[in-house]
Amino acid sequence: MKQLLLVGFGGFFGSIARYWMSKLNLTWDFHSIPMGTLAVNIIGSFLIGFLLGIFINSNLLHTNLKLFLVVGFCGGFTTFSSFTNENFLLLQNGQYLTALIYIGGSIIIGILAVFAGFLIANQL
Numbered sequence: 484m485k486q487l488l489l490v491g492f493g494g495f496f497g498s499i500a501r502y503w504m505s506k507l508n509l510t511w512d513f514h515s516i517p518m519g520t521l522a523v524n525i526i527g528s529f530l531i532g533f534l535l536g537i538f539i540n541s542n543l544l545h546t547n548l549k550l551f552l553v554v555g556f557c558g559g560f561t562t563f564s565s566f567t568n569e570n571f572l573l574l575q576n577g578q579y580l581t582a583l584i585y586i587g588g589s590i591i592i593g594i595l596a597v598f599a600g601f602l603i604a605n606q607l
Contacts, residue, residue, distance in 0.1 A: 489547055493555015501560050527564030531557045535568065 504526070505519035531553060538549050557564045566589065573582035 485547070486550055489550045490555040490558070493551040493557075494559030495555075497556040497559025497561075500556075523561045524563040524567075527557055527561035528567040530560070531564040531568050532571070 501523050504523045534549070534553050534557070538553070570582045570586055573579075573585065
């Protein structure tokens with residue numbers, strides 16, 4: 484139960500941070516790219532890599548803090564950070580084809596899923 488609360492509270496703060504960062508879209512326009520989302524994805528990817536590097540290379544941080552920060556905060560901030568970390572691990576392990584399929588499939592199928600959901604919602 485303690486672990487669920489740690490992940491939940493981390494996700495709560497990560498989601499708030501993501502919402503705040505999304506406000507960049509309203510103030511910063513660069514060729515209509517959603518800058519807030521782009522910033523969240525890049526920052527989240529950096530943050531999850533940084534935190535995992537600290538956790539792997541030292542015993543300074545407790546497992547509960549890892550749950551709060553990596554799973555909770557980063558997961559609430561952006562699932563893209565988890566996606567990029569999983570692909571990094573695949574590439575690090577030499578699983579290049581698997582990473583390519585995962586990346587391509589996630590992006591292409593994800594876009595198709597958004598389109599399908601949009602079409603279905605418009606039929607209601």
